[in-house]
Amino acid sequence: MKNVTGFLDATYLKTPQQAHITLEQNNDVVTELLHDAVKNNYKCVMLRPEYVESARRFLTENKSSVLVGTVIDFPEGTASLQEKLSEAQQAISKGADELDFVINYQAFKKGEIDLVQHQVKECTLLCLNHHKAVKWIIETAALSEKETIQLTSLIKNVVIRNFKETDYANVYIKSSTGFFKTENNLPNGATPRAIMLMLENATPLSVKASGGIKTLEQVLFYLQMGVKRIGTSSQKGIIAVNKV
Helix, strand or coil: CCCCCCHHHEEECCCCHHHCCCHHHHHHHHHHHHHHHHHCCCCEEEEEEHHHHHHHHHHHHHHCCCCCEEEEECCCCCCCHHHHHHHHHCCCCCCCCEEEEEEHHHHHHCCCCHHHHHHHHHHHHHHHHHEEEEECCHHHHHHCCHHHHHHHHHHHHHHHHHCHHHHHHHCCCCCCCCCCCCCCCCCCCCCCCHHHHHHHHCCCCEEEEEECCCCCHHHHHHHHHCCCCCEEEHHHHHHHHHHC
């Protein structure tokens, strides 16, 4: 069976309020995740920006190759370009290796294409100039199939127009925040159909599937489809099955 740990972005992005726990308890969850990451050598830990500095310190002290990832303008994606850039610059200065930006999908849905393209270009430029990976979260649950195709293609085309082929490997298109509120209990994260549409329209960029991925079966399914990263907060259960 394929060893999946090297494809996993082990994720914890809840605030204490969202998790209904104290700040101290929330910090303990992050600490436990970091210990788990060192033990199992995940590809990346995805944490909120306020945890980047301590995560970088912990992983460095433990001589771990696990990358530190964080989210920018999360989960709404509606901040201005300057706010996105400022938050990203701060995360980079604190040791982030990978930055997952929420694209302004609401502006895209309103037809504000120039605004979205400009944000993608400038934020990607900032990350690549600092030799960081950038992932663009498009929030597929908020999009129609046509919009998923169009927004995936928009990101791809901005990257192709403005960056070198050697940069493509460091730019991903990501399905979901996992925090979008859907109606009627519809999936708010990765679905096979959405991921297929992304894969068909992202090349030469890679796709990260995230949101609602809880089982090894799902991970193997999406990897077989062709995604290069999996975002999940269920990594412990997934790898426990993977090791059996």
